[in-house]
Amino acid sequence: xxxxxxxxxxxxxxxxxxxxxxxxxxxxxxxxxxxxxxxxxxxxxxxxxxxxxxxxxxxxxxxxxxxxxxxxxxxxxxxxxxxxxxxxxxxxxxxxxxxxxxxxxxxxxxxxxx
Amino acid sequence: xxxxxxxxxxxxxxxxxxxxxxxxxxxxxxxxxxxxxxxxxxxxxxxxxxxxxxxxxxxxxxxxxxxxxxxxxxxxxxxxxxxxxxxxxxxxxxxxxxxxxxxxxxxxxxxxxxxxx
Numbered sequence: 320x321x322x323x324x325x326x327x328x329x330x331x332x333x334x335x336x337x338x339x340x341x342x343x344x345x346x347x348x349x350x351x352x353x354x355x356x357x358x359x360x361x362x363x364x365x366x367x368x369x370x371x372x373x374x375x376x377x378x379x380x381x382x383x384x385x386x387x388x389x390x391x392x393x394x395x396x397x398x399x400x401x402x403x404x405x406x407x408x409x410x411x412x413x414x415x416x417x418x419x420x421x422x423x424x425x426x427x428x429x430x431x432x433x
Numbered sequence: 434x435x436x437x438x439x440x441x442x443x444x445x446x447x448x449x450x451x452x453x454x455x456x457x458x459x460x461x462x463x464x465x466x467x468x469x470x471x472x473x474x475x476x477x478x479x480x481x482x483x484x485x486x487x488x489x490x491x492x493x494x495x496x497x498x499x500x501x502x503x504x505x506x507x508x509x510x511x512x513x514x515x516x517x518x519x520x521x522x523x524x525x526x527x528x529x530x531x532x533x534x535x536x537x538x539x540x541x542x543x544x545x546x547x548x549x550x
Contacts, residue, residue, distance in 0.1 A: 350535075361522050361540030362477065367529075374535045409476065416535050421467065424476040 322346075323425035325410050331431045334400060340428045342393040342410030348423075350374075350416040351393040353385060354409040356427070362409055368393060369416040400432045435460040437525050439541025447549050452510045454544045456523035459504065465526040466499060466506050467538070472519045480521075481508070510546075518548045 367375035
């Protein structure tokens with residue numbers, strides 16, 4: 320399996336809802352990432368996990384809460400989001416955490432906050 | 434911090450012609466330069482990459498060049514085809530400032546490439 324998968328594909332949620340995004344990879348990669356991509360913009364890094372531990376939080380608001388239950392899964396828990404949080408949320412993985420490690424992206428979850 | 438500039442923002446070429454996209458980076462600690470292709474509504478797809486100890490790399494119709502001294506790198510697509518139409522992002526990866534072993538990829542702003550039949 321050479322893919323990163325994400326569910327759901329689309330999500331519409333109200334500002335008081337709690338929802339979760341899921342990401343899975345079975346390539347044996349030890350680093351996983353969450354990115355946010357607004358329309359016509361490049362992806363922006365949110366979180367980095369290495370060996371199931373949070374390595375980097377790019378000063379993301381606490382209404383986004385990542386979780387890495389095991390080496391293949393990465394979740395992003397959402398609570399009390401704002402309309403400006405509407406975006407494409409991309410998960411990625413890489414073999415290791417190093418600078419020259421290729422990152423492979425999942426298809427993304429398109430999130431709309433109403 | 435690191436800044437990656439990408440030009441042009443839009444590029445239209447005739448089918449069969451070549452396309453060139455150029456990027457510059459600011460942080461000399463950057464040592465890995467991937468290029469991603471993103472079709473509308475789809476994931477960014479890694480198409481080619483180059484490491485700082487290499488000056489040029491080619492894969493079929495796609496080539497990337499790197500000038501470390503000038504901090505320039507470029508993507509060249511030859512014999513363009515309609516399926517090459519997409520947004521292309523260059524990126525530079527460097528050690529993360531707040532981690533001893535993590536890296537951070539900084540993306541350019543993207544180039545929308547259109548291949549005209």
